[in-house]
Amino acid sequence: MPDHTISDRALHILQTIFGYPSFRGQQADIVQHVAQGGDALVLMPTGGGKSLCYQIPALLRDGVGVVVSPLIALMQDQVDALAEVGVRAAFLNSTQSFDEAMQTERRVRRGEIDLVYVAPERLMTSRCLELLESSKIALFAIDEAHCVSQWGHDFRPEYMKLSVLHERFPDVPRIALTATADPQTRAEIAHNLQLDDAPQFVSSFDRPNIRYQIVEKMNARKQVLDFIRDEHPGDAGIVYCLSRKKVEETAEFLNANGIPALPYHAGMDMQVRSANQARFLREEALVMVATIAFGMGIDKPDVRFVAHLDLPKSIEGYYQETGRAGRDGAPADAWMAYGLQDVVQQRRMIDESEAGDTYKRIQTAKLDAMLGLCETLNCRRVRLLDYFGQPSGPCGNCDICISPPVSFDGTVKMQKLLSSIYRVEQRFGAGHVIDVLRGVESDKVKQWRHDKLSTFGVGSDASEAEWRAIVRQAIALGLIEVDHDSYGALKLTDQARPVLRGEQKVQLREYQKPARQKRQAVKPKGYVESELSRTEQAIFEKLRWWRVETARKHNVPAYVIFHDATMREIAKAKPGSLNDLRNISGVGEKKLETYGEEIVAVIAGMS
Numbered sequence: 205m206p207d208h209t210i211s212d213r214a215l216h217i218l219q220t221i222f223g224y225p226s227f228r229g230q231q232a233d234i235v236q237h238v239a240q241g242g243d244a245l246v247l248m249p250t251g252g253g254k255s256l257c258y259q260i261p262a263l264l265r266d267g268v269g270v271v272v273s274p275l276i277a278l279m280q281d282q283v284d285a286l287a288e289v290g291v292r293a294a295f296l297n298s299t300q301s302f303d304e305a306m307q308t309e310r311r312v313r314r315g316e317i318d319l320v321y322v323a324p325e326r327l328m329t330s331r332c333l334e335l336l337e338s339s340k341i342a343l344f345a346i347d348e349a350h351c352v353s354q355w356g357h358d359f360r361p362e363y364m365k366l367s368v369l370h371e372r373f374p375d376v377p378r379i380a381l382t383a384t385a386d387p388q389t390r391a392e393i394a395h396n397l398q399l400d401d402a403p404q405f406v407s408s409f410d411r412p413n414i415r416y417q418i419v420e421k422m423n424a425r426k427q428v429l430d431f432i433r434d435e436h437p438g439d440a441g442i443v444y445c446l447s448r449k450k451v452e453e454t455a456e457f458l459n460a461n462g463i464p465a466l467p468y469h470a471g472m473d474m475q476v477r478s479a480n481q482a483r484f485l486r487e488e489a490l491v492m493v494a495t496i497a498f499g500m501g502i503d504k505p506d507v508r509f510v511a512h513l514d515l516p517k518s519i520e521g522y523y524q525e526t527g528r529a530g531r532d533g534a535p536a537d538a539w540m541a542y543g544l545q546d547v548v549q550q551r552r553m554i555d556e557s558e559a560g561d562t563y564k565r566i567q568t569a570k571l572d573a574m575l576g577l578c579e580t581l582n583c584r585r586v587r588l589l590d591y592f593g594q595p596s597g598p599c600g601n602c603d604i605c606i607s608p609p610v611s612f613d614g615t616v617k618m619q620k621l622l623s624s625i626y627r628v629e630q631r632f633g634a635g636h637v638i639d640v641l642r643g644v645e646s647d648k649v650k651q652w653r654h655d656k657l658s659t660f661g662v663g664s665d666a667s668e669a670e671w672r673a674i675v676r677q678a679i680a681l682g683l684i685e686v687d688h689d690s691y692g693a694l695k696l697t698d699q700a701r702p703v704l705r706g707e708q709k710v711q712l713r714e715y716q717k718p719a720r721q722k723r724q725a726v727k728p729k730g731y732v733e734s735e736l737s738r739t740e741q742a743i744f745e746k747l748r749w750w751r752v753e754t755a756r757k758h759n760v761p762a763y764v765i766f767h768d769a770t771m772r773e774i775a776k777a778k779p780g781s782l783n784d785l786r787n788i789s790g791v792g793e794k795k796l797e798t799y800g801e802e803i804v805a806v807i808a809g810m811s
């Protein structure tokens with residue numbers, strides 16, 4: 205039986221405190237279930253709105269909501285954001301002084317706090333457990349719950365101990381949340397946190413506002429510069445690179461070319477690193493060039509693009525990293541440059557790792573799935589969602605849907621490639637094989653007398669780039685593999701045989717020379733862009749300035765004050781009074797009280 209008083213009260217909190225008109229997706233059900241004391245496992249994509257799923261029940265129930273999170277660096281911002289809407293929040297972690305911790309503990313004990321964020325290793329101390337035993341607890345929220353999974357990509361041993369919560373506090377509801385969707389991780393979370401009997405709330409993993417685009421890598425730095433200049437001037441974004449050195453070089457290159465950029469990788473001094481992160485969060489138009497060490501839990505809502513200069517190891521990684529774009533729901537881009545060299549490099553990394561065979565096999569399977577995504581002839585989103593077990597139809601908002609590749613019967617071309625690889629005894633890399641195909645009389649070709657082979661020059665009708673594209677597709681189709689031991693030599697797999705014998709046809713993608721493309725005017729499905737008139741744009745700009753100033757005064761990131769989407773609505777509605785302002789999504793009572801007068805004054809000053 206749904207408890208109407210609870211759902212009414214939840215909606216009231218959503219509207220008056222958080223300033224949003226309605227719940228999204230399954231939020232209402234989750235809030236109701238947890239507020240009534242139920243356990244839950246919540247799977248929602250990044251930006252889906254997980255926080256409210258535990259924040260509102262914590263406010264509805266007596267006592268303090270305890271949020272377990274590994275993201276110590278973000279706790280301050282989370283607490284600040286809650287303070288902005290008038291929720292009493294605090295944190296306990298190793299960055300604060302003993303006195304500060306004492307004070308928080310005292311407030312928790314006295315019931316003066318609605319939400320307290322705690323690092324898992326802190327929670328497990330006897331001091332902290334005693335504190336919680338002597339306080340009234342509304343719920344436990346276990347954020348980033350995939351950290352308890354050994355299968356996943358971010359296992360943290362201290363998460364395993366969280367099953368104590370169930371034993372020590374059997375009557376307190378627990379809600380575990382994650383954006384990692386695959387069934388194996390989900391099962392491990394349920395099992396390791398003893399949530400086997402808890403209902404699972406699984407949301408759609410689609411992020412319709414993100415446009416996926418994968419281009420052929422030529423000169424990646426130049427390509428990403430063009431991409432930012434053409435499509436995202438003045439926007440905040442993240443550029444991922446594999447190595448620390450490449451991070452440094454790319455950041456320097458972007459800066460030298462007028463794009464303000466900061467580096468971030470694990471080899472940097474801790475202080476510089478966190479200073480860069482803080483700047484990225486607080487300033488409006490910075491590009492963060494980073495290794496994957498950057499980004500877990502980054503909840504900056506207005507990241508407009510995520511670019512990959514190197515191939516991620518898996519679709520899980522790719523989806524998580526690209527998911528950091530467009531959390532505010534406005535259009536955003538996931539852009540990647542990928543080439544043959546990436547495949548060779550990733551294969552080598554797997555092979556050279558110290559890990560056991562099972563692990564290597566899993567990693568290889570994951571990389572293969574990633575390659576399949578890169579070389580697909582069909583909608584990228586369909587492929588991505590399918591990987592997470594969610595069926596869907598062509599999206600209209602990926603490069604393949606926008607300009608579908610033309611496919612052709614590439615059986616003969618593929619046979620030429622495969623037999624060339626065979627003729628050079630499967631001992632040479634792509635560069636040499638392609639030289640032989642195209643009849644290039646390089647020193648190496650002459651040295652090995654490969655100009656005498658029957659396949660020499662049989663592929664002279666196609667360019668080197670075209671042949672590279674065919675090699676990549678052959679790898680993605682599983683016809684050939686790259687041998688990591690012998691300098692990236694191409695080898696035939698068993699699957700090559702029927703193709704060579706002419707028993708099996710191969711569809712290939714017609715080669716298109718990569719061209720610098722201006723953004724096409726295609727809007728993501730279901731997204732209604734609030735086009736601003738000239739006056740409204742001016743108001744919006746004015747509000748942005750006001751927000752920069754205010755954020756500096758309060759020492760919080762700008763988006764903690766108001767999101768762009770909220771400010772855009774304000775610019776359109778031009779509220780003349782506090783009451784008008786109250787109706788805008790993202791304006792709750794506390795913000796109305798704190799900023800209402802100033803906003804109304806900004807608007808009045810413009811007319």
Ligand code: ADP
Nearest residue numbers: 224226227228250251252253254255256503505
């Ligand atoms: P997650 O933790 O799932 O990545 P968040 O909880 O940070 O996502 O929410 C993402 C963004 O969506 C936040 O800016 C949040 O304020 C906004 N949001 C969440 N729920 C709603 C809602 N019901 N209506 C409007 N905005 C919402």
Ligand code: ZN
Nearest residue numbers: 583599602605
């Ligand atoms: Zn598509």
